Amino acid sequence: MNELQQELSKQLERFRNDKIEPFLEEDDRNETFKFEIFNSLGELGFCGMTLPEEFGGAGLNYQDLSIALSEIAKSSVSYAATISVSTMVQAILNEYGTKDQKKKYLPELTSGKEIGAFCLSESSSGTDAASLKTTAKKTEGGYVLNGSKMWITSGGIAKTYIVMARTGEVGHKGISAFIVTDGAKGFSYGKKESKMGWRVSPTRELVFDNCFVSEDNLLKEEGLGFKIAMSALDKGRITIGSIACGLSQRALDEAVKYSLERKQFDQAIFEFQGLQFMMADMATELEASKLLVNQAALNYDNGTFDQKIASMAKMKATDTAMRVSTDAVQILGGVGFTTEYPVERLMRDAKALQILEGTNQIQKVIIARALRKEFD
Amino acid sequence: MWFLSDEERQLQELCKNFAKNEIAPDAEKHDTDETFNINTFRKMGELGVLGITSDPEYGGAGMGTLAATIVMEEFGRACPALTLSYLAHSILCVNNIENNASEKQKQKYLPKLISGEHIGCMGMSEPGYGSDAVGIQTQAVDKGNHFQINGTKMWITNAQYADVAYVYTRTGSERKNLSTFIIEKGMEGFSVGKPIHKMGMRGSPTGELVFENAKIPKENLIGNVGDSIYHMMKNLELERIAISGISLGIAQACVDACIKYAGERKQFGKNLAHYQMIQKMIAEMATETEMLKRFLYTVAKEYDDGKEGAVPAAMVKLQVPKMVTKIALDAIQIHGGYGYSREFPVERLMRDNKLNEIGAGTNEVMIMIIAKNLLNEALKN
Numbered sequence: 148m149n150e151l152q153q154e155l156s157k158q159l160e161r162f163r164n165d166k167i168e169p170f171l172e173e174d175d176r177n178e179t180f181k182f183e184i185f186n187s188l189g190e191l192g193f194c195g196m197t198l199p200e201e202f203g204g205a206g207l208n209y210q211d212l213s214i215a216l217s218e219i220a221k222s223s224v225s226y227a228a229t230i231s232v233s234t235m236v237q238a239i240l241n242e243y244g245t246k247d248q249k250k251k252y253l254p255e256l257t258s259g260k261e262i263g264a265f266c267l268s269e270s271s272s273g274t275d276a277a278s279l280k281t282t283a284k285k286t287e288g289g290y291v292l293n294g295s296k297m298w299i300t301s302g303g304i305a306k307t308y309i310v311m312a313r314t315g316e317v318g319h320k321g322i323s324a325f326i327v328t329d330g331a332k333g334f335s336y337g338k339k340e341s342k343m344g345w346r347v348s349p350t351r352e353l354v355f356d357n358c359f360v361s362e363d364n365l366l367k368e369e370g371l372g373f374k375i376a377m378s379a380l381d382k383g384r385i386t387i388g389s390i391a392c393g394l395s396q397r398a399l400d401e402a403v404k405y406s407l408e409r410k411q412f413d414q415a416i417f418e419f420q421g422l423q424f425m426m427a428d429m430a431t432e433l434e435a436s437k438l439l440v441n442q443a444a445l446n447y448d449n450g451t452f453d454q455k456i457a458s459m460a461k462m463k464a465t466d467t468a469m470r471v472s473t474d475a476v477q478i479l480g481g482v483g484f485t486t487e488y489p490v491e492r493l494m495r496d497a498k499a500l501q502i503l504e505g506t507n508q509i510q511k512v513i514i515a516r517a518l519r520k521e522f523d
Numbered sequence: 524m525w526f527l528s529d530e531e532r533q534l535q536e537l538c539k540n541f542a543k544n545e546i547a548p549d550a551e552k553h554d555t556d557e558t559f560n561i562n563t564f565r566k567m568g569e570l571g572v573l574g575i576t577s578d579p580e581y582g583g584a585g586m587g588t589l590a591a592t593i594v595m596e597e598f599g600r601a602c603p604a605l606t607l608s609y610l611a612h613s614i615l616c617v618n619n620i621e622n623n624a625s626e627k628q629k630q631k632y633l634p635k636l637i638s639g640e641h642i643g644c645m646g647m648s649e650p651g652y653g654s655d656a657v658g659i660q661t662q663a664v665d666k667g668n669h670f671q672i673n674g675t676k677m678w679i680t681n682a683q684y685a686d687v688a689y690v691y692t693r694t695g696s697e698r699k700n701l702s703t704f705i706i707e708k709g710m711e712g713f714s715v716g717k718p719i720h721k722m723g724m725r726g727s728p729t730g731e732l733v734f735e736n737a738k739i740p741k742e743n744l745i746g747n748v749g750d751s752i753y754h755m756m757k758n759l760e761l762e763r764i765a766i767s768g769i770s771l772g773i774a775q776a777c778v779d780a781c782i783k784y785a786g787e788r789k790q791f792g793k794n795l796a797h798y799q800m801i802q803k804m805i806a807e808m809a810t811e812t813e814m815l816k817r818f819l820y821t822v823a824k825e826y827d828d829g830k831e832g833a834v835p836a837a838m839v840k841l842q843v844p845k846m847v848t849k850i851a852l853d854a855i856q857i858h859g860g861y862g863y864s865r866e867f868p869v870e871r872l873m874r875d876n877k878l879n880e881i882g883a884g885t886n887e888v889m890i891m892i893i894a895k896n897l898l899n900e901a902l903k904n
Contacts, residue, residue, distance in 0.1 A: 176720070268860065271789065272790070273790065273859050273860055274790050274791075274859065275790035275791045275792075278790075278791070278792075297860070298860045340864045340865075340866075341555070341864065341865040341866075342863055342864050342865065342870075343855075343863050343864075343865065343870035343873075343874065344863070345863075350864075410651070411652070411653065411654045411655040411658075412654075412655045412658070416654075419887070421887050421890060421891075422887065469852065473848065473852075473877070476722070476877060476881075477880060477881065477885070477886065477887075480653055480654065480881050480885055481648065481653050481677070481678045481881055481882075483881070484721050484722050484723070484877065484878055484881055485719050485720060485721055485722070486720040486721065486722065487719075487720070491721075491722035491877075492722075494722070494877070495722065495874070498852070498855055498863060498870070498873075499863050501856060502855075502856065502859055502860060502862070502863055503860070506856070506859060507856070508800050508856070511800070
């Protein structure tokens with residue numbers, strides 16, 4: 148870590164210990180998202196880290212963002228994910244938006260006053276994203292959207308939604324990306340999901356019932372939606388990998404701390420080789436994951452983005468988070484299973500990381516595709 | 524399993540139907556609300572399984588470990604949490620009284636526990652003594668005409684609902700000097716502490732038993748002072764086999780859910796069943812479940828036939844819950860986003876199963892038991 152990154156981590160560590168951690172058990176139980184926490188992170192400059200300063204961003208790179216998300220995820224995967232997705236939306240606007248669109252939408256997102264949400268999945272199209280059914284029909288001065296979106300992170304609390312909808316033929320070439328804002332006529336929120344983990348971060352269905360959006364809300368041009376979504380998910384793999392590493396680090400820290408304190412059979416349970424081996428494995432897997440995620444971020448920052456490495460990083464880091472958090476619950480034993488200690492929450496939170504932003508099964512498909520290409 | 528008796532097959536059928544009609548419909552609700560399905564629990568009395576191992580003289584079914592495992596598996600498929608409460612009642616409380624109490628004590632406590640009028644629990648673990656159970660510090664002191672008990676029992680399944688608790692205490696400084704008492708709700712100095720919120724098994728109440736100069740009649744002592752260690756270990760063997768039955772039920776439920784989902788969910792124009800990655804996951808989880816089932820049932824059968832049980836019970840308890848956590852995690856993965864939501868049962872099954880790697884002796888304690896037995900001679904040198 149360079150000096151700046153060390154400073155950012157320290158600042159975030161203080162913030163999460165003061166402002167997030169003390170209320171998390173309750174907020175997780177009640178599924179409460181606190182806007183003021185997100186706003187404060189925005190004031191500190193963490194809600195638009197990778198955006199240019201011109202639009203209120205911090206002008207930092209993905210390695211910096213990776214470190215910040217990791218640090219926040221040590222306390223709360225939910226807030227880290229909210230930032231990760233909102234930053235993804237900003238990156239889309241910055242890359243594909245017109246000057247006017249950027250001016251209009253970016254400042255309130257980069258400052259953390261508002262939240263951005265990315266809307267691709269539908270009830271019958273998850274992994275097979277290109278088969279999405281939401282339509283956007285051309286009409287005078289704009290488009291009319293009909294359909295619904297599922298599993299939308301920050302659904303209901305976000306103001307700016309990037310919505311993928313079909314403007315043309317079947318398949319990925321017929322998809323376009325639109326900006327839809329909270330309150331638009333014909334746009335409403337459906338069922339809020341009750342989930343195993345990520346309970347602080349609301350996941351909600353979005354419903355479009357003859358929702359009119361003006362031409363100015365189309366991103367770039369018709370037919371580019373799938374490309375836009377996929378390039379966003381490329382970055383998402385780096386940020387989800389980073390969140391996974393933060394989660395693993397916290398789980399490992401909790402396991403080491405508890406095993407040094409807890410005595411059974413008249414000695415600290417850390418002294419048992421069975422537990423030492425578990426923790427040695429956890430630490431090694433975590434270190435390998437961090438290196439992969441870091442490589443993926445470095446490639447992106449250098450302009451040598453490698454999809455295979457990014458997929459490997461996402462898969463490895465999230466599988467590690469699942470394993471390390473499961474083992475941490477095991478090491479804490481009975482108290483690990485209770486909500487009084489954070490490890491059971493980390494374990495519940497970890498599972499989502501293996502599913503979203505492309506399931507780990509899809510990462511394998513991408514890696515295999517790259518292997519074939521390299522061989523040819 | 525091919526070696527089940529006709530009676531055991533009937534029991535299996537009976538429990539399957541009961542689980543489907545009475546337990547499954549409310550499983551999700553009790554998990555979400557952290558509530559105990561006491562009505563269904565009491566109905567288990569009418570079904571005749573609350574005293575599965577007890578003598579018919581007290582209302583019991585007069586069956587064995589294999590029968591108990593069958594009930595655990597069938598109930599566990601529908602709701603592991605309610606099944607855990609069933610286990611705490613029928614195996615940890617009722618079976619212990621059946622095996623270790625005096626005739627007079629059995630006459631007094633068993634009929635109501637077996638009919639479902641009373642609910643039972645067992646108190647062993649303490650805040651500072653989980654894996655090291657023999658080290659427990661709750662003290663019982665002979666005060667002439669009664670015993671005085673002080674201490675706290677932790678992670679007690681059914682604590683808040685129990686009318687009768689089977690509680691281990693320390694009666695001497697020598698490590699193995701442990702004695703057992705039957706405690707009734709309302710006895711002077713005995714109370715129930717705060718409920719414990721958990722990751723899973725949320726439909727099974729967990730709490731503390733608190734003893735502050737509790738006054739316990741002498742007639743509530745089980746056996747003699749200081750002789751509890753043997754029957755404590757003995758009952759743990761049965762508990763470990765039985766709790767593995769719950770995990771087996773979870774595995775079966777996961778396999779069923781995945782097969783159903785793979786046939787319904789379409790992506791890229793065909794259902795998930797067509798994808799080799801999904802086929803591999805389902806084939807493997809079904810194979811593992813089949814293997815675990817044969818292993819567990821064989822151990823239960825041999826235990827009923829009188830074979831030594833410490834090591835085999837530890838081996839099933841180590842292997843079954845551990846593999847089922849993996850199976851349940853894969854089941855969520857196959858269900859994708861839906862699997863992570865509470866709409867589908869697999870995430871609850873996974874959360875519930877994790878407890879079985881911890882309760883009734885952690886995986887790590889199972890390894891200690893197995894290794895110490897296998898290496899008994901080598902460890903002397």
